C-alpha cells in the first residue's frame with residue numbers, strides 16, 4: 001500500500017520564493033525515510049504539505065489514501081487524525097502537565113472521555129515516562145520533553161509519523177535514545193518520514209535517504225536492506 005504519493009508538486013510562498021519545484025516522491029506503508037538537505041532546501045515545506053499546514057500550488061499529493069488537493073477545510077482534522085507530528089522544538093503546552101499535553105491531542109479529535117486516561121498512560125508507558133505524568137514540561141530535560149511529544153504523536157495510533165528534525169535540539173546521547181524510540185515505532189509498522197541534519201544518525205540507523213536541494217529531489221537511496229548486526233551499545237539490531 002502507498003502511504004505518501006507526491007506528483008510534480010510545486011510550492012511557492014508569497015514574495016515569489018519557490019520552495020518546491022516539482023517534487024515526485026512515493027513512500028510505501030511501513031517505510032522509514034530520512035529527508036535530508038541543506039537549510040532552506042524545502043524539507044519543512046514538504047513536510048507541511050503532507051499534514052496540510054500549507055497547500056501546494058501545483059501537482060498531486062496523496063496521504064493515507066486521501067487526495068489533498070481536493071480536501072476541504074472540514075476534512076483536514078480527519079487527515080491529521082492519521083498522522084503524528086513531532087517537531088524539533090517539541091511544541092508542548094508549557095502551562096499544562098505532561099498528561100494534559102497528551103490528553104489534549106485526543107480531546108481535539110473527539111475521543112470519548114473515558115478512553116482518554118488509559119490511552120495517555122499507555123503512550124507514556126511506551127516512552128517510559130509514566131512517573132512524569134503530573135510534571136510540567138519545564139521540569140523535564142530536552143530528551144524527556146521530546147519523549148512526551150512522541151507520546152503525543154503516537155497516542156492515537158497513527159499510520160504515519162512526520163518528524164521535522166526531532167533530534168535537532170538534543171545532545172548526541174539523547175538523540176540516540178530518541179532514534180531508538182522511532183526505530184521501535186517503525187518496527188511495529190508505523191511509517192516514518194523524518195527530516196534530519198544528523199549525519200551520524202543517518203549512518204547508524206540505515207534507512208532510505210531522500211535528499212532535496214533547492215526544492216528538487218536529487219537523491220533517493222534505499223539502504224534499509226543492508227546487512228544488520230546486533231549492536232551491544234544500542235541494545236538492538238542495526239545495519240553495518
Ligand code: ADP
Pocket residue numbers: 013014017018019037038039040041042043044045046
Ligand atoms: P528547510 O526546512 O529545508 O530549511 P523550508 O521548507 O523551511 O526549508 O524553506 C524553503 C524555502 O522557503 C526557504 O527559502 C524559506 O525561506 C522559504 N519559506 C519557508 N517558509 C516560508 C514562509 N512561510 N513564507 C515565505 N517563505 C518561506
Ligand code: MG
Pocket residue numbers: 043044045
Ligand atoms: Mg526546516
